[in-house]
Amino acid sequence: MPRPHSLPRWIAFLxxxxxxxxxxxxxxxxxxxxxxxxxxxxxxxxxKFPTGGPKVxxxxxxxxxYAGPAVADGKVFVTDRLLAKxxxxxxxxxxxxxxxxxxxxxxxxxxxxGETIWTHEYPCNYRVSYAAGPRxxxxxxxxxxxxxxxxxxxxxxxVADGKVxxxxxxxxxxGASVPVWGFxxxxxxxxxxxxxxxGGSGKxxxxxxxxxxxxxxxxxxxTTGDFGYCPPVIYQVGKTRxxxxxxxxxxxxxxxxxxxxxxxxPFEIKASLTAPMxxxxxxxxxxxxxxxxxxxxxxxxxxxxxKLIWRGKSNSExxxxxxxxxxxxxxxxxxxxxxxxxxxxxxxRCLKSATGERVWESLVPTTGKLERWGNAFLVEQGERCWxxxxxxxLIIAKLTPDGYxxxxxxxxxEPTNKLLGPSRPVVWMHPAFANKAVYAxxxxxxxxxxxxx
Numbered sequence: 001m002p003r004p005h006s007l008p009r010w011i012a013f014l015x016x017x018x019x020x021x022x023x024x025x026x027x028x029x030x031x032x033x034x035x036x037x038x039x040x041x042x043x044x045x046x047x048k049f050p051t052g053g054p055k056v057x058x059x060x061x062x063x064x065x066y067a068g069p070a071v072a073d074g075k076v077f078v079t080d081r082l083l084a085k086x087x088x089x090x091x092x093x094x095x096x097x098x099x100x101x102x103x104x105x106x107x108x109x110x111x112x113x114g115e116t117i118w119t120h121e122y123p124c125n126y127r128v129s130y131a132a133g134p135r136x137x138x139x140x141x142x143x144x145x146x147x148x149x150x151x152x153x154x155x156x157x158x159v160a161d162g163k164v165x166x167x168x169x170x171x172x173x174x175g176a177s178v179p180v181w182g183f184x185x186x187x188x189x190x191x192x193x194x195x196x197x198x199g200g201s202g203k204x205x206x207x208x209x210x211x212x213x214x215x216x217x218x219x220x221x222x223t224t225g226d227f228g229y230c231p232p233v234i235y236q237v238g239k240t241r242x243x244x245x246x247x248x249x250x251x252x253x254x255x256x257x258x259x260x261x262x263x264x265x266p267f268e269i270k271a272s273l274t275a276p277m278x279x280x281x282x283x284x285x286x287x288x289x290x291x292x293x294x295x296x297x298x299x300x301x302x303x304x305x306x307k308l309i310w311r312g313k314s315n316s317e318x319x320x321x322x323x324x325x326x327x328x329x330x331x332x333x334x335x336x337x338x339x340x341x342x343x344x345x346x347x348x349r350c351l352k353s354a355t356g357e358r359v360w361e362s363l364v365p366t367t368g369k370l371e372r373w374g375n376a377f378l379v380e381q382g383e384r385c386w387x388x389x390x391x392x393x394l395i396i397a398k399l400t401p402d403g404y405x406x407x408x409x410x411x412x413x414e415p416t417n418k419l420l421g422p423s424r425p426v427v428w429m430h431p432a433f434a435n436k437a438v439y440a441x442x443x444x445x446x447x448x449x450x451x452x453x
Contacts, residue, residue, distance in 0.1 A: 028434035029072040029140035031186035031231055032277065033379075038331060040381040040433040045451045048396065053410035054449040057437065058114035062107065064417075064443040065133030068430035071439060072140035075117065075159065076109040076432075078446055079147055081133035082121070089131050093419035096180050100126040104134055104149045108162060111435065114448065118162035124151050128182040130419055132443065135184040135229075137430065139194075141211065146194055150182035154196065156214060166214035174200030174207070177226070184229040184275065190256050193217055195243065199227045206232065206245050208259060220259030223249050228274035235280040238301030244280070246287055248272035251297065253304055262304035265297060270315070276327045276341075279334035284309065284353065290328040290344055291317050294356055310356050319345035319370045324356045329428065330377050333385070333399070340385070340399045342366060346374020348387075348404060362404040365395050373420070377430045386433065390426040391415055394438060394449070416443040 032038040046054070063080035070077045083089070084101035104124040108117040128150060136148040143159050152170030157163065170176040170183065176199035185197035189211060198207040205221040230246040234256050243256040248269050253262040270291035279286045283301055288294040293312025300306070312324035325332060325341045332341025338359070339351040346367035350359040365387050367374035376389035384407065387395040392413040398405040415425040432439040436452035 028432035060114035218259035
């Protein structure tokens with residue numbers, strides 16, 4: 001091969017840059033990553049943890065919250081909660097009547113060392129169950145970052161300095177009722193739009209805002225009661241892009257450009273527990289709920305319509321009475337012939353996607369024993385899966401139809417949330433996976449741990 005100096009300068013320059021472009025680190029700018037699919041696509045990651053666990057790159061004190069961080073362009077964004085002086089979270093975590101005074105904050109940190117670049121704080125009094133902080137991962141889009149707080153405060157910030165460019169409050173501006181567990185559906189960027197499950201009165205359940213100005217572009221759907229918690233997601237179905245909105249009464253496909261309803265499938269959900277994001281592959285759409293179990297729909301690739309393929313047989317979340325997958329929070333993995341997800345009492349399960357039939361289950365990666373609301377969040381990476389469980393443990397494993405094959409695990413952060421009781425502290429949040437590192441938080445700190453070889 002000719003030496004670079006004998007080639008045209010621009011070719012030599014490209015040859016110099018090529019090694020760097022092939023090892024570029026990836027960001028995690030929104031809920032479930034760059035493509036909103038829960039896949040970590042970076043290479044060069046560790047096979048197993050070093051002795052003593054992964055290296056902690058930095059720690060930064062923060063307040064309470066369930067919201068996972070977002071990572072983009074050398075910055076980390078995370079939200080938290082501060083209680084007002086003398087304010088206390090009710091001992092009964094289900095108490096949604098007591099007003100808990102305090103504020104919410106949005107932090108922008110340096111990705112390299114965790115130092116604070118800017119913080120925006122605003123008053124926010126809670127009246128929800130589990131009143132321990134924001135739920136939604138920030139959404140980063142170029143020079144702007146969008147956040148949604150527990151009580152419906154939607155902000156658009158300038159990434160560089162934290163200046164508020166526009167804001168809305170779903171309750172005051174659109175007549176929304178606050179869900180029992182607060183606003184929890186992570187906002188979605190689509191072209192010039194920011195799409196939110198806003199819960200507004202009338203046909204304003206789902207709303208598309210101009211991401212630059214905050215002006216309403218379109219509104220759609222309506223429902224009664226608590227509308228749910230499911231993140232909006234867009235899938236390409238044949239030649240049609242479909243915005244999937246799952247609320248307390250039905251699963252729906254919409255035109256993301258106009259909000260026009262393409263199809264609807266009734267599915268009434270007890271307690272509106274629609275938190276896991278629907279998963280789509282090759283004409284099939286999977287949804288799973290804590291009480292009511294799972295359903296699989298066939299989406300017509302020639303024209304936008306849907307029909308039910310199978311449904312779980314159980315409407316009970318009890319561990320001895322669940323036949324398929326009854327997930328309360330974690331979004332399952334759906335690939336080809338199999339589904340992997342966490343059921344109602346912490347059982348990591350494998351199901352046949354054609355029928356919903358259970359293949360195997362294991363409590364090893366989650367809680368070790370049957371625990372109501374037992375949790376672990378799943379992210380794919382090559383042929384492996386990274387799991388982060390409620391004990392603050394990071395796990396590397398392989399999930400196959402043959403069973404759960406654990407490669408390694410390490411505790412990276414302490415579970416600090418004690419609303420389930422002092423004997424079972426938990427950390428319920430979805431980490432970010434970027435720059436060959438994992439970013440996790442509890443109610444006291446956010447950390448970055450290295451996963452690089």
